Amino acid sequence: MNKIKFIISIIFFLFVASNILAASINKNELFKNIRCLVCQGQSIADSNSDFARTVKLVINDQIKDGKTEKEIYKFLVEKYGEWIVYNPPLNKYNFILWFFPYFILIIGGFLIYILSKKKDSA
Amino acid sequence: MLSSIGNFLLLLSTILSLIVIYTSFKNLNEKGNLISKNLFTICSLQCTFIxxxxxxxxxxxxxxxFSLVTVYQNSHTAKPIFYKISGTWGNHEGSLMLWLIILTIFSFLFLVSSKNKKxxxxxYTLIIQNLLIICFLVFLLFNSNPFGIVTPVPKEGLGLNPILQDPALAIHPPLLYLGFVGSSIYFSAAIASLLTNYSGKLFVNAIKKWVLLSWSFQTIGILAGSIWAYYELGWGGFWFWDPVENASLFxxxxxxxxxxxxxxxxxxxKLYFWVIILCIITFTSSVAGTFLVRSGVLNSVHTFANDPSRGIYILSFLSIMIFGSAILLLKKIKSNNFVFNTNSKETFILVNNWFMIFYLITIFLGTVYPIFTEVLSDHKISVGPPFYNTVIIPVVVFFLIFMSxxxxxxxxxNRFDNFKQIVSILICSLLINFCIFYFFKSYSVLSxxxxxxxxxxxxxxFNDAIKSIKKNNFNISRIISHSAFGFLILFIGLxxxxxxxxxxxxxIGQIQKFENYNIRFTNLNLEDHENYKAIIGEFKVNNLDKNFVQILKPEIRIYEKPSTLTYEASIRSNILEDYYVTMSNIDRSDYYNIKFQKKPFMIWIWISVILISLGGFLRLFRHENKIY
Incomplete structure (x- = not known):
């Protein structure tokens, strides 16, 4: 029993040790999540258009003002609509999008559980 | 002239397909276990014509x-010969033609290679294949004719989109289509199997090669597209969760x-009906992918067609196929009593299927969801990388563990008599992660x-490999593909x-410093090429830690026909990392906007995918040998 406890504590320690440092706002990640509205399927991080440059400047200013990632997304959605963010916000329109995959995951797991009935005596 | 030849041949092939179907039915009523020689002759004739x-x-x-519309719209005399050829399938009509030729050749090969089957x-497989061929021929002839003519004959063509003029993109569609179209064989075989009760192991023998073949080519095809996106789009990524990329994943x-x-x-x-359903899903999702790409309903970088009538044709073709096979399936399906032990290989394989279906549905939903919200509620949304990353990546963790x-x-x-081993492997991997984390850089919990x-x-x-060598049943393809998949995820994560x-x-002349890098903009050159002009920048990238200098030369290309500006990334690859520089001009100024990226382990991502598909090819080879 002690051995198992020891192993579990090692696992726990290694995992926690790997997670002490927290991440700050990653500007490049943020840019990649915003659609360049004048381009064909490009994010503003990947685009050279004037629109992309302007939005990047605006976001840089907002980060300097100390706004959080959430506030910046909210600002952009209010101004340009949900089309601009690649991360669809969770609301009544996008409810199915966010939950249906998990629904399928649960149903699938349930089906496999039923199919593979335990037959330990066999 | 060429137009009439082409049209005539296509028309002739349509008639031949009808004759194949007629002869097949006649042949069915005849006694004997041999397919009549006539059928082989007609099929080879049809194949030749196509x-x-x-x-x-x-x-x-x-x-x-240029008397052909397709050529006029997609080619140009000043284009290198290689891209003239690859331009054939770089457009809607030509790519359908490619689809058709593979479909016909595969049908013929199936007929020839299935000699010892019922x-x-x-x-029946042949009949269904020919129904598909007819559908494509009709679509080609009446909607997307590659041999349509234009009068008066233009002197010069409009040219091919420069970003499509690329070796990786020249081979990308043929490879991918070998996968897409290969699935038509087991779709037809599945229907034929339901009709003729040719099930079980016999059915597996008939389609296994085709599944392996199409899977391996599909994998390589997706890779070619991904490599193209990496160096041609100049964004530095290799997967953008773009609708067209997703379509190749379904x-x-x-x-x-x-x-x-x-x-x-x-x-x-066991699982016969489930296998049949998967056969049907695979082919219909290939066609659905084609529909999404070709109809222009999706907003994407790759979409080069925008014509609703195409969409409607493919959509009705798709619905007939789905409904037809669903009705047939419902008629034939029997509830066979498969009781599996919870802890057995069967269950683990079902778990694989469970995750695959989850990925498929998630990506499909993400791809088509914006269409529905826009049509139903006039609410425009974008579904991009953050959605897929949030939903899929946590699940991948569990998937990898089951896969191990x-x-x-x-x-x-099954019995877990190797429990100790599993725990020690787990501790090893935790240690690896801890070392990477401790010595290099911190990252998120999910990473x-x-x-x-x-x-x-x-x-x-690796453990599996060692054990199976000892037991002398070494399954090289499984080990290569599985470990390569592990490497793929690991390298993507890193x-x-x-x-x-x-x-x-x-x-020009300025230096930029950041972290341990030092970048100097040394020079700017102008060059004239066969079909474009180039502005070439020269940058000295100095890694101060290793005192290691590299020169990168990104370009801005100005194409005349059609007039476009493209930004060519300059990439220096080595075993550990890629350096990636792109440059773009800023209006009314001497300044250039420079984007520098360091991408570790890029080559290893490509190699992993090549190995994954190599596993498939090796298996195919072994399978061939076993048949004698």
Whole structure:
């Protein structure tokens, strides 16, 4: 029993040790999540258009003002609509999008559980 | 001239397809177990005609015969010969022609290679293949005719989109289509199997090669597209969760699921109807992918067609196919009583299928959801990388763990007598993760889990390899593909976390410093090329830690026909990392906008995918040998 406890504590320690440092706002990640509205399927991080440059400047200013990632997304959605963010916000329109995959995951797991009935005596 | 030849051949092939179907039915009523020689002759004739008409189109592109609309719209005399040829399938009509030629050749090959199978099964498969061929021929002839003419004949063509003029993109569609179209064979075979009750192990033998073949080509095809996106789009990424990229993944997931459940059907004679359903899903998702790409309903970089009538045709074709096969399936389906032991290889393979279907549905939903919200509620949304990353990546962690344990499980009833081993492998992977984290850089919890689980898979696969060599039943393809998949996820994880991206504006002669890098904009040159002008920048990238200097030369290309500006990335690859620089001009100033990226382990991502598909090819080879 002690051995198992020891192993579990090692696992726990290694995992926690790997997670002490927290991440700050990653500007490049943020840019990649915003659609360049004048381009064909490009994010503003990947685009050279004037629109992309302007939005990047605006976001840089907002980060300097100390706004959080959430506030910046909210600002952009209010101004340009949900089309601009690649991360669809969770609301009544996008409810199915966010939950249906998990629904399928649960149903699938349930089906496999039923199919593979335990037959330990066999 | 070429136009009439092409049209005539296509028309002739349509008639031949009808004759094939007629002869097949006649042949079915005849006694004997042999397929009549006539049928072989007609099929080879039909195959020849389609090949000739395809090469007529290629020839028209080579000699730049602008009397053909397709050639006029997609080619230009000043284009290098290689891109004239690849331009044949770089457009809607030509790519359908490519689809058709592969479909016909595959049908013929199936007929020839299935000699020892039941006659009815072969003939029904052939009939369904020919129905598909007719559908494509009709679509080609009446909607998207590659041999349509334009009068008066223009002197010069409009040219091919420069970003499509690229070697990786020249081979990308043929490879991908080998996968897409290969799935048509087992779709037809599945229907034929339902009609003729040709099931179980016999059915597996008939389609296994085709599943492996299409899966391996599909994998390589997706890779070619990804490599193209990496160096041609100049964004530094290799996967953007773009709708068109997603479309190539739908069939890949169901093929992977099929590949695995075929093993259960082969070894344990179970899951027959599930296999049939997967066969149908694979092909219909290939066609659905084509529909999404070709109809222009999706907003994407790659979409080069925008014509609703095409969409409607493909959509009705698709619905007939789905409804037809669903009705047939419902008629034939029997509730066969498969009771599996919870802890057995069968269950682990079902778990694989479970995850594959989850990925398939998630990606499909993400791709088509914006269409529905826009049509139903006039609410425009974008579904992009953050959605897929949030939903899929946490699930991948569990998937990798099942994938590590599954292959070593026993059929029927498994025991975890190797529990100690699993724990020690887990500790090893935790240690690996801890070392990377401690000595290099910190990253998120999720990244930790990804790196742990992928290392877990890699070590387990090696362990699996050692054990199976001892037991003398070494399954090389499984070990290569599985461990390569582990490496793929590991390298993607590392690449994601250790990339450096910096953007800044520079004038000639200026230097930019950041982290341990020093970039000097040394020179700017102008060059004239065959079909474009280039502005070439020269940058000295100095890694101060290693005192290592590299020169990178990104370009801005100005194409005349059609007039476009493209930004060519300059990439220096080595074993550990890629340096990636792009440059773009800023209006009314001497400054250039420079984007520098360091991408670790890029080559290893490509190699991993090549190995994954190599596993498939090796298996195919072994399978061939076994048949004698």
């Amino acid at each position: 090949i000739v008409s395809f090469f007529t189109l290629v020839f028209a592109f080579i000699i730049s015969d 006659k009815e099964f072969r003939i 069939p890949w997931f169901s093929m992977t699921a099929l590949l695995h459940s075929l093993i259960v059907l082969e070894k344990r004679d 344990i599954g292959p070593q499980a026993r059929w029927i009833k 930790n889990l990804i790196i742990i689980s992928s290392s877990f898979l890699i070590i387990s696969s 690449n994601h976390n250790f990339s450096i991206e910096e953007e800044f504006n520079l004038k």
